[in-house]
Amino acid sequence: MQGFHRIGSAVNFAVACTLFTNDRAGSQMRKLARPTLKDVAQLSGVSEISVSRVMRNTPNISATLRKKVEDATKALGYTPNRVAGALASNSTDLLAVIVPSISNSVFPEVLDGIDSVLSRTRYRTVLGISHYDEQREEEIVEDLLSWNPSGIILTGFEHSLRSSQLLSDFPNPVIEIMDADGSPIDISIGVSHQQAGSMMADHLVERGYHHIGYIGAGGERASRSVKRRESFTNRLQELGVPLTRMLIEAGDSSVVLGKESCSRMLQSQPETDAIFFDNDDLVVGAYLHCLQAGISIPENLALAGFNGLPFIDAMPMKITTIRTPRLNMGIAAAELFLQRMSASKLEPVGSSRILMPLEFLAGETC
Amino acid sequence: MQGFHRIGSAVNFAVACTLFTNDRAGSQMRKLARPTLKDVAQLSGVSEISVSRVMRNTPNISATLRKKVEDATKALGYTPNRVAGALASNSTDLLAVIVPSISNSVFPEVLDGIDSVLSRTRYRTVLGISHYDEQREEEIVEDLLSWNPSGIILTGFEHSLRSSQLLSDFPNPVIEIMDADGSPIDISIGVSHQQAGSMMADHLVERGYHHIGYIGAGGERASRSVKRRESFTNRLQELGVPLTRMLIEAGDSSVVLGKESCSRMLQSQPETDAIFFDNDDLVVGAYLHCLQAGISIPENLALAGFNGLPFIDAMPMKITTIRTPRLNMGIAAAELFLQRMSASKLEPVGSSRILMPLEFLAGETC
DNA sequence: ATGAAAGCGCTAACAG
DNA sequence: CTGTTAGCGCTTTCAT
Numbered sequence: 001m002q003g004f005h006r007i008g009s010a011v012n013f014a015v016a017c018t019l020f021t022n023d024r025a026g027s028q029m030r031k032l033a034r035p036t037l038k039d040v041a042q043l044s045g046v047s048e049i050s051v052s053r054v055m056r057n058t059p060n061i062s063a064t065l066r067k068k069v070e071d072a073t074k075a076l077g078y079t080p081n082r083v084a085g086a087l088a089s090n091s092t093d094l095l096a097v098i099v100p101s102i103s104n105s106v107f108p109e110v111l112d113g114i115d116s117v118l119s120r121t122r123y124r125t126v127l128g129i130s131h132y133d134e135q136r137e138e139e140i141v142e143d144l145l146s147w148n149p150s151g152i153i154l155t156g157f158e159h160s161l162r163s164s165q166l167l168s169d170f171p172n173p174v175i176e177i178m179d180a181d182g183s184p185i186d187i188s189i190g191v192s193h194q195q196a197g198s199m200m201a202d203h204l205v206e207r208g209y210h211h212i213g214y215i216g217a218g219g220e221r222a223s224r225s226v227k228r229r230e231s232f233t234n235r236l237q238e239l240g241v242p243l244t245r246m247l248i249e250a251g252d253s254s255v256v257l258g259k260e261s262c263s264r265m266l267q268s269q270p271e272t273d274a275i276f277f278d279n280d281d282l283v284v285g286a287y288l289h290c291l292q293a294g295i296s297i298p299e300n301l302a303l304a305g306f307n308g309l310p311f312i313d314a315m316p317m318k319i320t321t322i323r324t325p326r327l328n329m330g331i332a333a334a335e336l337f338l339q340r341m342s343a344s345k346l347e348p349v350g351s352s353r354i355l356m357p358l359e360f361l362a363g364e365t366c
Numbered sequence: 367m368q369g370f371h372r373i374g375s376a377v378n379f380a381v382a383c384t385l386f387t388n389d390r391a392g393s394q395m396r397k398l399a400r401p402t403l404k405d406v407a408q409l410s411g412v413s414e415i416s417v418s419r420v421m422r423n424t425p426n427i428s429a430t431l432r433k434k435v436e437d438a439t440k441a442l443g444y445t446p447n448r449v450a451g452a453l454a455s456n457s458t459d460l461l462a463v464i465v466p467s468i469s470n471s472v473f474p475e476v477l478d479g480i481d482s483v484l485s486r487t488r489y490r491t492v493l494g495i496s497h498y499d500e501q502r503e504e505e506i507v508e509d510l511l512s513w514n515p516s517g518i519i520l521t522g523f524e525h526s527l528r529s530s531q532l533l534s535d536f537p538n539p540v541i542e543i544m545d546a547d548g549s550p551i552d553i554s555i556g557v558s559h560q561q562a563g564s565m566m567a568d569h570l571v572e573r574g575y576h577h578i579g580y581i582g583a584g585g586e587r588a589s590r591s592v593k594r595r596e597s598f599t600n601r602l603q604e605l606g607v608p609l610t611r612m613l614i615e616a617g618d619s620s621v622v623l624g625k626e627s628c629s630r631m632l633q634s635q636p637e638t639d640a641i642f643f644d645n646d647d648l649v650v651g652a653y654l655h656c657l658q659a660g661i662s663i664p665e666n667l668a669l670a671g672f673n674g675l676p677f678i679d680a681m682p683m684k685i686t687t688i689r690t691p692r693l694n695m696g697i698a699a700a701e702l703f704l705q706r707m708s709a710s711k712l713e714p715v716g717s718s719r720i721l722m723p724l725e726f727l728a729g730e731t732c
Numbered sequence: 733a734t735g736a737a738a739g740c741g742c743t744a745a746c747a748g
Numbered sequence: 749c750t751g752t753t754a755g756c757g758c759t760t761t762c763a764t
Contacts, residue, residue, distance in 0.1 A: 034537075036757055047735050052759065060733055077535070082512045083458060084757030086449045087740050094492075102477055108468040115468075115495050119502075124509060126460075127493045129481050136485075143490060146448045169443070171400075255680035285680050292682045314621035314651050316658045402741055413751050418743060426749055450741030453756050 035076040044072035055080050086148070095337060096144035096152040098128040098137060100222065103252060104279075106307060106326055107155075110177065113330020114153065121338065123150065132221035134160045141166055151175065151337045157182030158223045173340040175333045179224050180355045187340075189332050189354040193224045196322050196358055197231030200276050200304055203320070205239045207366055209274035209302055212236060213245040215261050215286075216278040217253035225278050228306065232276060245269045253278060258285020263293070266301070274302035274366055280309040280321055287315060287365065302366030308359065318363035325356050332356070401442040410438035421446050452514070461703060462510035462518040464494040464503060466588065469618060470645075472673060472692055473521075476543065479696020480519065487704065489516065498587035500526045507532055517541065517703045523548030524589045539706040541699045545590050546721045553706075555698050555720040559590045562688050562724055563597030566642050566670055569686070571605045573732055575640035575668055578602060579611040581627050581652075582644040583619035591644050594672065598642060611635045619644060624651020629659070632667070640668035640732055646675040646687055653681060653731065668732030674725065684729035691722050698722070 037055075041048040046068060053061055054069040072078070086092040097114060099107040111125075118125060126149065128140035138160040144152065145166055151173040159167065167174045167185050174186035181194050204212055214233065220226055233243045247265050251257050258281060265272060277283040283305030287297065295301050297317065305312070308323025332354065403421075407414040412434060419427055420435040438444070452458040463480060465473040477491075484491060492515065494506035504526040510518065511532055517539040525533065533540045533551050540552035547560050570578055580599065586592055599609045613631050617623050624647060631638060643649040649671030653663065661667050663683065671678070674689025698720065 038757080048757090049736085049759075050734060052757095053734085056759090062733060065734075077531075079508065079512050079532070081453075081514060081757055083449060083452045083514050084740095085759070087447075087453050087742085088757075088759035090740070090759095092449065102474040102481075105471060105474075108471075108474050111468055111493075112495070119495070122509075124513075125493050127477075127491050129478070129485070142445065143488075146445050147490075148447060148449050165443075166445070255677040259680050281677070284677075288680055288682060311621040311647070311650075314625050314654055316654060403743095404741080414741090415743075415752085416750060418741095419750085422743090428749060431750075447741055450756095451743070453758085454741075454743040456743095456756065 034081070035078045036081070037078075039076055040069065040072045040078050043076060044068040090148070092148050092150055093122050093124060094126050094147055094149040095123050095334075096126050096128065096147070096149040096154075098130055098140055098144070098152070098154040100130050100132040100137075100155050101252075102129055105281075105309060106279075106324070109326040110330040110333075113327040113332075114334045115330075116327075117331055117334035117338065123338075130155075132218065134158065134163070138163045145170055150341060153177060153333050153337070155179075156223055157184070157188070173337050175337060177329050177333050179227075180353065181227055184351055184353050186351050187336055187354070188352075189329055189336065189356065191324050191329075191356050191358050193227040194231040196306065197228040197233075198235035199322060199358070199360055200306075201232050201235035201239065203360070203362070204274050204276065204302065204304070204366060205236065205241050207274075207302065209366070210241060211244040211269070211271045211273045212241060213247065213265055213269065213272045213275045214243060214277075215258075215265060215275055215282060216246075216248040217251060217257055217261075217282060218278075219250045220248045220278075228278070245272060253281055255281045255285040255288070258282030259289040260285070262286035262289045266295075272301065274298075275304070277303070277305045280305040280307045280312050280319070283319055283321065283365075284312060284315060287317065287319060291316075298364070298366045304366050308361060317365055318361075320363035320366045321361050323359040323361055325359075329356060400447070401444045402447070403444075405442055406435065406438045406444050409442060410434040456514070458514050458516055459488050459490060460492050460513055460515040461489050461700075462492050462494065462513070462515040462520075464496055464506055464510070464518070464520040466496050466498040466503075466521050467618075468495055471647075471675060472645075472690070475692040476696040476699075479693040479698075480700045481696075482693075483697055483700035483704065489704075496521075498584065500524065500529070504529045511536055516707060519543060519699050519703070521545075522589055523550070523554070539703050541703060543695050543699050545593075546719065547593055550717055550719050552717050553702055553720070554718075555695055555702065555722065557690050557695075557722050557724050559593040560597040562672065563594040563599075564601035565688060565724070565726055566672075567598050567601035567605065569726070569728070570640050570642065570668065570670065570732060571602065571607050573640075573668065575732070576607060577610040577635070577637045577639045578607060579613065579631055579635065579638045579641045580609060580643075581624075581631060581641055581648060582612075582614040583617060583623055583627075583648060584644075585616045586614045586644075594644070611638060619647055621647045621651040621654070624648030625655040626651070628652035628655045632661075638667065640664075641670070643669070643671045646671040646673045646678055646685070649685055649687065649731075650678060650681060653683065653685060657682075664730070664732045670732050674727055683731055684727075686729040686732045687727050689725040689727055691725075695722060 037048045037051050040051045050065055051069050054066050101107055126144055128144055130137035141163045153175045155177055156179045157176055176184050176188040177190050179190040180192045214229055216225055236243050247261055249257055249261050283303050286303050290297050305321040308321050312319045403414045403417050406417045416431055417435050420432050467473055492510055494510055496503035507529045519541045522545045523542055542550050542554040543556050545556040546558045580595055582591055602609050613627055615623055615627050649669050652669055656663050671685055671687040674687050678685045
């Protein structure tokens, strides 16, 4: 009962796998329909609605009723069908969350924040990944909204026309996270990337660097990166130290890419004396490059990153960066959502734009 | 219309945030009920079921009908309510996915794999994070199954009794990923962590190390880590080179923790000449520690990790590790799911256990 | 504190 | 190819 097998022709998944099979024909047949409220009601000799009330822990239920129902529930192994419940009650306890990426460790942290709040509630997360593509985001928005979720959290202010339309019409909370430089549809909570860019420009100029470069990644699909860079270069200009060199890599931000891109920039512009990176993984890669190439930091080259990712703390040298409150953005978004849900329907709720603080971490690299 | 505001009393989220508010009372009132099939049917002068068919792109629809319906749909801004559809058709196009963590970058990669396959289909992912806790997993399983998902993907073979019961009774595909050392409820797809452990034992002994240590993290809540470690130590024993020291850190695996734990082990057991780590971020931390402490690798100390995470490629030295096919596990799981969904209901489907290959990356650190 | 009736918005199963 | 008739399993509303 064993053999070899290849699966997944469609995708680039051509590794050979060992497949063990064991028949389960029996268990496949048994299609004993899942018990419903009706079954429980019949077995316990009460009405369906009473069972429903017990399941939902509605107030005012006698102990005897509850006991009868619970016994029958257990006996049948009944579990409620929330799809039916959602239709009847017109509410789903589902929170749609759309992030542009999940490889970029920034977003898992945000999701963790959201989950940490939601896990204590009845709400569940439905996830969509847009891959920094407005068109893709639109499809996901449309798809997720058709589930009639209790709310939606998505990233940034930039959406397709149709997305914006759908989101504006959506009656439940719409929370745009990560950014603060824009107008929310409903609620936004994030940091100012423009502020981040100019902060770093100020810092580098103050430290006396003259040949300042910028390295981005991911083809700069992320509007927040663009905002950061533009405000960085604008501020440099204002300060009379215009940007010397800009390099936007196509590949996703990563330590390896940071290493390569740093080497690349130094090769073409050896006079560069400071580089601001789109993300911390890039700056770490650059740091490791300098370590190997014998470039002393910050004397020969100054480095700065963005995000304040955890692993920078493990580097031999304290890396200058700007910490973003990722976990807190997730937590705050989820709490705002809950707050809205519990708010009386009558209470007037205005839209709001919440600005979270950035933390400049002056390290030893510039 | 501006002011300061504090939100989130419940959580440790005590940073001050700036809040901008602008009234939207008007848009709050408008509760113009979302249009339904009936509305579209009336406007276009056809039956509801015809509208339904057009929306679902059922075969055999005349161009005129389609046109009429599409016009009305657009005019009303109709979007289907999938909750109702799911109830009527008894199928949801929802795939439940439960992972133990999302901070551990291994799981985002798996999710990416799943998403890359699912994004081309009508299926959507509902996410649960169990935090390596069987009890929590049980709650999530129960909760997610009540949405009647089309399938469920979860991590490992170890589940609570009730979880196992619920999953066995679940009529749709149940896919257990990441591990291969166990019996699947339905389908499993993963690597053998036992094999990984003994592979590394063989390697280290072959290289002549005598004082071999092991460092784990996360309080070893992950059963796969335990399997790896046990098989590692057992194999060492067999080879006559028993483990010298074992250190299981409580904190989550991270580069910083790797640095600290390595230093800790060397302090208490300076004779240690090789360490096998639970995860690559730990080994990277250890490597950086050695770099700073002037410990030469592999002469003074040999290091080995597990997983083959991308950033090890950026290290100045090639780190010995074992690569796991994370993306492919996600892809394969999703493809198997789709395969099952498209399989005729009559086709007998057996359960299967799919073993994916590990890749031993012999580097320069041991 | 419990129940009866009605229906949420959609699709399955049959007609024609 | 299009329509009619019944529900899916639950909750709402209104009684009692």
